[in-house]
Structure formats: structure tokens, C-alpha cells
Amino acid sequence: MKTLFTILTLFLSLSFAHAQENEEKPKAKEEYCMVIFDPSQFRSSGISISVDFGQKSSGLFDRKFLRDENDKKMEFDSIIDALNYLASLGWEFVNAYAAKDNIDNTRHHYILKRKTAEAIL
Numbered sequence: 001m002k003t004l005f006t007i008l009t010l011f012l013s014l015s016f017a018h019a020q021e022n023e024e025k026p027k028a029k030e031e032y033c034m035v036i037f038d039p040s041q042f043r044s045s046g047i048s049i050s051v052d053f054g055q056k057s058s059g060l061f062d063r064k065f066l067r068d069e070n071d072k073k074m075e076f077d078s079i080i081d082a083l084n085y086l087a088s089l090g091w092e093f094v095n096a097y098a099a100k101d102n103i104d105n106t107r108h109h110y111i112l113k114r115k116t117a118e119a120i121l
Helices: 002-016 079-088
Strands: 030-037 050-052 092-100 106-115
Touching: 030 079, 079 092, 079 106
Parallel strands: none
Antiparallel strands: 030 050, 030 106, 092 106
């Protein structure tokens, strides 16, 4: 009798139990990027900046540069020129800092943000 009662109780408790609903992760309202300017890479024709949009890197020296519609690496007259270009695309300045690497080169980092398409709608 006890086993029948235990089995009945088990089935009843399982019928009332249900898994938690899988809630969707809230969509981000902003996205961020980091612009990196290395003065040691300065050329007379202009500067190239690398931009980290949070993409996966395939290696230590894999840097993502801004490219035009012909997939040519974009060069700018100055870092301000590059930041103004990104501002025209909706990016806003958040913060900046300089950091030295192992070879004693100073790289300048600029953090930018913009509203995502979902936040605009």
C-alpha cells in the first residue's frame, strides 16, 4: 500500500511540475566599439585605425581596419578625422585612454557607442 501511495504521489507531483519558461534575453539598446590608434603606424599618406566591434579574433596580429565599399583599407588625415567619420555613422564618444604595449609603444584607445537598430524602432 505504501508503494502504491508513493507512486501515486510521485505522478501527481510530476503532473504539477513544469519547467521554467525560457525567457528571451533582452535586446541590447546600445552597441560599443573600440577604436585603436597606434602612432608608430603613422604614414605620410594618412593613418589607419583598427576597430574592435567585439568580433572574434583569429590571432594575435589580426586587426580589423575600417574599409570602404571597395574593401580597401580606409586612411584618415588624423584620429579626429576618423572619429568624425564614425560620428557621421551614429557613433558617440564615451571614453579614451592610452596604454603602452610590451615594446613601449603607446596606443590610444577610444570607446564609442551607438544605439542599435532595435532601440531606434
